[in-house]
Amino acid sequence: MRLYKDLAAWWPLLSAPKGYAEEAAIAAETILGGARGPVRRVLELGCGGGNNASHLKARFAMTLTDLSPGMLGVSRALNPECEHEIGDMRTLRFGRTFDAVFVHDAVMYLTREKDLRAAIATAFAHLRPGGVALFVPDDTKETWRATTSNGGHDAPDRALRYLAWSYDPDPADTTTVVAYAFLLREGARTRAVHDRHVLGLFPRATWVRAFEDAGFSLTTSPYLHSSFPPDAGRELYLGLKP
Numbered sequence: 001m002r003l004y005k006d007l008a009a010w011w012p013l014l015s016a017p018k019g020y021a022e023e024a025a026i027a028a029e030t031i032l033g034g035a036r037g038p039v040r041r042v043l044e045l046g047c048g049g050g051n052n053a054s055h056l057k058a059r060f061a062m063t064l065t066d067l068s069p070g071m072l073g074v075s076r077a078l079n080p081e082c083e084h085e086i087g088d089m090r091t092l093r094f095g096r097t098f099d100a101v102f103v104h105d106a107v108m109y110l111t112r113e114k115d116l117r118a119a120i121a122t123a124f125a126h127l128r129p130g131g132v133a134l135f136v137p138d139d140t141k142e143t144w145r146a147t148t149s150n151g152g153h154d155a156p157d158r159a160l161r162y163l164a165w166s167y168d169p170d171p172a173d174t175t176t177v178v179a180y181a182f183l184l185r186e187g188a189r190t191r192a193v194h195d196r197h198v199l200g201l202f203p204r205a206t207w208v209r210a211f212e213d214a215g216f217s218l219t220t221s222p223y224l225h226s227s228f229p230p231d232a233g234r235e236l237y238l239g240l241k242p
């Protein structure tokens with residue numbers, strides 16, 4: 001996926017930090033409402049360019065981790081006051097605990113159930129008793145729909161526009177595809193890049209079982225974000241570590 005490698009520096013023009021205020025507020029309220037005791041230290045797995053963290057850091061001390069050095073570099077520039085570490089959410093072990101663990105859309109890049117279970121185990125391993133893990137998948141098998149979307153942003157010296165086309169080549173497996181067409185403009189010159197992302201898609205029951213098997217007490221709640229239709233069916237998965 002070139003987006004998280006040689007194109008990482010273009011991330012803020014694909015997805016701008018200011019668009020994450022509502023999502024971050026929902027995440028913060030859900031974490032604070034579910035945890036036992038005060039929440040100060042929060043670990044994010046798969047922080048990407050740190051867009052959520054740019055809002056969450058006003059309320060929590062954020063430790064930000066991601067597989068991609070380029071994306072961590074983007075996040076470091078946006079969130080210099082936060083701790084950053086390279087790490088795969090399936091295997092990362094800091095050897096210390098946090099009050100909460102947050103995993104946003106990066107979880108969609110886990111394409112096998114065993115990887116999803118490994119990430120949930122990572123969250124469990126990094127929580128104190130009474131701490132919570134909040135996972136915010138884009139979709140489950142029940143909510144996913146084929147879509148086409150477009151967008152992009154301008155910087156003074158360059159700009160990006162994209163078309164994202166989401167489809168499911170094999171409805172019997174646990175993956176879908178998002179094909180991106182990027183147009184990248186620097187000054188008067190443009191170039192086109194095609195990027196293909198394979199995402200995981202699991203039934204809701206797989207999510208529930210994975211949290212319960214990991215030792216969490218799970219609560220799910222509707223994810224009511226103003227940009228989703230009310231019947232989108234998206235859910236927040238909040239695991240309490242006993």
Ligand SMILES: C[S@@+](CC[C@H](N)C(=O)[O-])C[C@H]1O[C@@H](n2cnc3c(N)ncnc32)[C@H](O)[C@@H]1O
Nearest residue numbers: 046048049050051052067068071088089106109
């Ligand atoms: C869409 S971006 C996340 C954006 C983020 N929600 C934000 O607020 O900026 C997805 C990220 O998931 C990361 N990722 C994918 N698989 C991962 C894994 N196994 N462990 C950690 N990060 C992973 C990618 O490197 C990428 O930075």
